[in-house]
Amino acid sequence: MKLLFTFFLLLTVISLFSVDFNIQAHFDPQNLTISGTLCTKSGIKNFLLLPNYASKGNPYLHALYEELSGAMDILSVTNGEGNEIDYTLDTYPATLMGDEALRKETMLTIKEDATRVIVHFRTHLKREQLPEEGAYSDFILYRFGWYPLPMEDNEGLRIRPHSWQLSMQMPENWQAIVSGDQIGESMWKSQGDYLSSPVAFVRKDSYKEFSVPFEAMKIIMHFREGFEGEASKLTAYALKMLEHLVKKLGPLRYSTIHIVQDPFPGLYGITADGLVAIGDGFFTSANLWVNGLLDPLAFYLVAHELSHLWFGIGTGVDFLKNNFMSESLADYIAHSTIFELCGKDYYMNWESSDLFTSLIKNYFDIPETIAHADQLMLLYTKMAGVKAAVSDPLDAIPQNFASAIYYQKGKRAFFSLEELLGREKMYSILSEYYRLYAGKSVSRDEFLAFLERYVDPEVLYALFLERRNFDARVYPSDGFVNIDSGNLKIPLKVLVETPDGSRSFITSDSTSFPYVSGMQVHLDPEMRSFDIERHNNHWPLLFESGYGEYQNRYDAYLLSGRGIVGISASGIDYTGELLFEKYPYFGIGLLNQSGYMSDEGRGYSHTGLSLYFQPDLYSLLKLKYSGLEGFSFSANFGIPERLYIGESSPLMMARHVFSVKSRFVDTSNYYIDCLYNFDDTLKHGLYLGIEGLIGKIDATPTYIGGFYGSWIANVRSKFLPSFDLLAVGEASGKKVFDPFYDVLSFEATSNALDPLMSKYTPTSYLLDLRVSFPYVVSMNRRISFLNLFSLGGIGVSWELGGRFFDSGNVFYTSLVFTPVIYIIADTPFKINLGFSFLMDADGASTIGIKGGVSLGSTIYFNEKLGFSTIKEVIKWKNSGSR
Template identity: 65%
Template sequence: MKSICVVFLFFVTAAVFAVNFNIQARFNPEELIISGTLSTKDDIKNYLLLPNYASEGNPYLHALFEEKGGKIDIISVTDGSGRMLNYELITYPATLLGDESLRQRTMLTIKENVEQVVISFRTHLKKKRLPEEGTYSDFVLYRFGWYPLPVEDLEGLRISPHSWQLMLQVPEGWEGVVGGERESETVWKSNGNYLSCPLALVKKESYKELSFSGDEVKVVVHFRKGFEGTASKLAAYALQVLDNHIRKLGPLRYSTVHIMQDPFPGLYGITADGLVAIGDGFFTTADLWVSGFLDPLAFYLVAHELSHLWFGIGTSVDFLKNNFMSESISDYIAHSTMLEIYGNDYYMNWDSADILVTFIKDYFDIPLTVSQADQFMLLYAKMAGVKAAVADATDRIPQNFSSAIYYQKGKRAFFSLEEIVGREKLYSILSEYYRHYVGKNVFTDEFLSFIGRYIDSGILEALFLERENFDARVYLEDGKIKIDNGSMKVPLRVIVESSDGSSSFVTTESTSLTYFPGMKVHLDPGMHTFDIERHNNHWPPLIEGEYGKDQNRYDAYLLSTHLNIELSASGIGYTGELLFEKFPYFGFGILSQSGYLSKEGIGYNYSGALFYFRPDNYTFLKGRYSELEGIHLFAEISIPEKLFIGDSAPLLISRHKFSVEGRYLDSENFYIDGVYSFNNMLKHGLYVGMEGLVGGFDAVPTYLGGFFGTLITDIESGLLTVFDVFAAVEASGKEVLDPFYDVLSVVATSNSLDPMMSKYPATSYLLDFKFSLPYTFSMDKRINFLNLFSLGGMGTSWEFDCRIFNGGVVFGTSVILSPVIYIIGDTPIRLYFGLSLLMDAEGESTLAIKGSVSLGSSIYFNENIVSTIKEAIKWKSSGSR
């Protein structure tokens, strides 16, 4: 009887709130156009043309970073009889969406009242590879906005939930995947009010599908050929999650849920009504190195994305004003589901029987659990100086930290609610909320009022509206154990341990406990609060060794070891470190250096000490001393600033950076090196820096100054022009600079034996000018090699350079290849290989190679200009290395 009532509620909701759109569309893959008409009899005056956002370019961004290209043309607006209606294309008024220059012609406003409106439109697809609204040779995805969208609130982005019917024509060889109920080969309908009509277009020769039926919902996975195993695994996760969610949150309005393989690299998901797109990283590179290593993360992502079918898509929100009601709830549901089904929240598959797992965990520094990954994000935002409330609109949170607030802090707010009412009751409240608001838009006040029926308003204010960071702590004072919650009514679980056992309670107020010998107190042991500092959550403080099974560096002070082995032509070296750390703020300890020098035929063994200090994201200090290397100190300071690039909120980044490095081996070998850099790539494609070095090498006084920089021209074509410069001078005229600092001879065993390079020893000054023409080719389909890496793109560059120094002038031309590969975890790595022809003014020439490796995505496929003058110094003593 209960299910019958729920179904009846859905039909009532659809009848009352229906917008009733009838859409007819045709896809033309050659011209990358969707042509269509939209007909409605509802009195809708305003339609958002979402693809027109930033279609004319972003004046606040360098052209290299723009994503323009898609747009909607309005062909005609008529009434039911074909009479042309009075309408305007105006600037969408919601300032939260971004700068006015990006919102031009993004809203269709009808100026008269009629019984029926028929809009003829033409949507031009973006000719770019993107996670959504991207175009590939065999895949197109539009989650929202490929047709004019009805909007309710012109101050934000609140789409009107609407019912629709779509008649879609695609050319032979293509197939449409639509997030609605399929009526026939070409017709789909929504089951009530949906937020949109999501549409994917796939080539049949590239994509296959597997269909799995659950108790109430069928799951269809659409994937590129060759990934049947991954598709089956994701479908199993989806059926498991849907069964859990439907049982606890209520039935869905979809008989079928489609899961798409999105070709864009990365570990991500995108959800719309009845359709989920999963990033290519969970298919192409998911099993690199260690099979099944990403399984826990894949399950978590599927659980999160499917939760949106209830919250964020099922119950609609204004994505600019109330995004936490989409992301925070969905992330809480996903995390709690993972804990219930698997009993843990491992971030990766640490139980995999593969010898590489331990190496990966240590070398890549991956969090052990999802909870630890969340804590890192909260800590990262706090150390950046971010203070924001979970319910803040997007303009109040720095753009690059919004996920930490909406996902991590917001999720912890719901886990804190769970401490008060329990998980089962909280699910019941959320289920009731879903049944009441499904197919409707919800405001923050409405949501908090609804939850306020069960939770004290003071607690809700602390969890969702308070902008100050929360830091609970416990300490011994005047014979009492003090539990201090910082005057914030955040539900805090307290565990008290004694020799007789343990007890726990939840408090929202600061309190005291009578101290007795052997007493242990722990605050928030399950990481349920958004506490930004957890080392003070335990009395007495926790101290752990790094090899403990449940080691948690966010709670415990650590005794940790680090090992580094160096192999070189001079021999082999080993450095071992023992550190006492409070991650990530400071660490100090001792080190031991041992090795063997092949030239001298002797071994060595030295000891020393080291430390680091990082109070925030903008200050870093480290140092070390050993009998082998002497004293080595490094300090770096960057200046945080809010950089506006036209979007809802500015970025919180550091464009200005200062660093000082000093080495002292003995009175004859020492230096102090200072560097300033300014990174303005986002705005003007510019990166510049200055450097100065004062020191002595083998008792030779050295005074060096230098400048380096890169400029990428702000043009819109695929062929960029890049200018690099590196200049250095030794003020006293000492010849310590290597004019061939960045190349290695291929015609001799060393540069000193090269026929041309040997003519030019060290110099007192060096000017190196480079001009490059790089071109990038990104692959639609990544290719795996022996389960080691995946090739995702190739860059080529033709480079010209001129080196001016004491001995003369050397010209060079280089051919560069820059493959982009992806390794475990879909981590992108840019490789740089170059073959250079060098020729001096006398006609002497030689061949050389150059190369480098960089983690992360590249800005452009070209050489990364050397950003330190020390790379160009000819070290005359092994002791100065």
């Protein structure tokens, strides 16, 4: 017996001291907790308690947009003899993580030296449906930090790679998905040092799985019942990618790679050591409208996430300081692999034989290729006035443009290196980098020093450290063709075509060469650099027409034809436009409006002109003239600002927006409409609009003013009451407003025959007050309908309000139902359908219906009263004006 006890003790000691962390935990799905003990011998003093980040709430953000964290309780800290060790719960010092209020009690600091440290903890999971760390009835994912994380650098988010052994207990109807080697029914062990021990919990009666071998590894796909087809397709993509990348970059350190279906809607992926979660959009709504339309995007997503197993996860980074070494590298690997395996980097499956394919591409204005989508993001970043280096830390980049810097600009930096070195050499360098640094956390300086063995430091500085936007251009001068790189040493491919043939070369300096008759010169023809303006990359300038397969609107000046057909009870109409544009800065076009009026029994045809000008993301001017509608002019101006919301970096946005709309048909019909919007819902739940209109309507002078306001109470509850106010008036007392502008009679064929609405004529002023109590019920499992949409939940809102106008007062209560549906590309779309009971002061009553549609899936699904322009409330017509 003594010998047996000694042997058991020896095994325990060997098991404990063969890894950095020994974790024993229990998952309780009913209370949504993971309780455990973490035993370590490594002498680590500081641990990040990531669930405590923002657990007390964000004082800079409205509750409507706030995602509360879970929480981690430290129950005790003891040494190997069971004696308590002194410790403190401190504010994590990394200001890169955001405001101090969000970082309180997020760092466990051990105050004593001990051979062994045992931390007893309990992690509380979020009771919300989120991409990770959220709670579904059958799925929970925790990627980083469900246990105290060891940190290498407390000034950022640099996790110390560590080896671990995990024992996880759970109810019988639940299964744990854990990376590493499974060494028992409920025990796993890392293969070397990992950044974390990611874990997903799935209900056995809801999820299925299958296993596919690959060399010394295997892929296990975990998916909800009913999605075998999509799961098989994604697994095939993963196999194809792994086969390619293992040859290029070297073998991984995992015996098993788990891929799981994450129920949260969207087209996204999440990666940790040996585990990849793929958003529900690639399962539930992947084939809406057109089967296979999202296949290229799905392949790209899988490629990106698996690339993290080499870079960002396989070789660790500080995710706040050096995120480019994770996202930029992974996106470069994914994109370059797509080129190698597929030849063409289509954004979606434009070769699908479905008749809707071309309609979807043109109507939704979807980029043709991934490179085009990247270029659009770079262009938007430049037009927003953002300048940032690829290697900038997270707090140096506006939060809503960080992805464009880390993904698009960073990816193009590595593509530029590929232009300089060649793809095979580039992959050889990255393979060596992975071999040297796998299982380690690497800093920016270490990474750039490694690259300096192969690349000129000035080139690396220009690609990764320079904040100026890059705008290469080509132009002729004094018999020479000049290549101007703006004093930035960015490797750039130059393609020279002459009547005798073509040649190409790579340069990282400005240069020039003699011009030859018939010569054409193209800079960066394959979109490999992060050049933000490409219309000046060609000499002579590029001109293209139509919307052909190979049209590149980022490079070429376009001459395109567009047309819209409208059919109604009053007839049929067609608006055609021939537009010349430099996308997206300006365009000028010829118009033709023609049609047939059935009530008058005559046809018509009118010509005209159109013009738009958009110098940046905050300004847009439009001018149009036609013989049918006269002159119209519109302008929008926003005031960009950096809005601090307590997190790592501010948002770059415009809360203050000014708009002007005007139309001139003739001297009896014209108006100018000015609008000011203040959108502060993100911070304080407040939205305001002030509008004024002056003009003549059917030769009658009209002076209209109005105000719209909406305020959502800042309470942490599923019920977020909102208050809405609409006030409009005509200065000279003309009766131009319809008091029932948004309601249709449910009791009569028209409002004019309704028992209540027919009592009241148009009014000279209208005051509409409303309080709403919305509530959203989200579905754990989305349901698709006839391949048209998937239903993800439903909102219900109870409204109370009153309308006051010069001929009476009407009070109402409404019940609004709002299905939250998802259409093509998992785009959230809401349909508002309301039933209203209206009663006036005399007791007359009626039932009305109202409705609307809007994009987005926020809990605030009430339809606004439509105050984007006052004519939503005005019932008037004029000769020829629409």
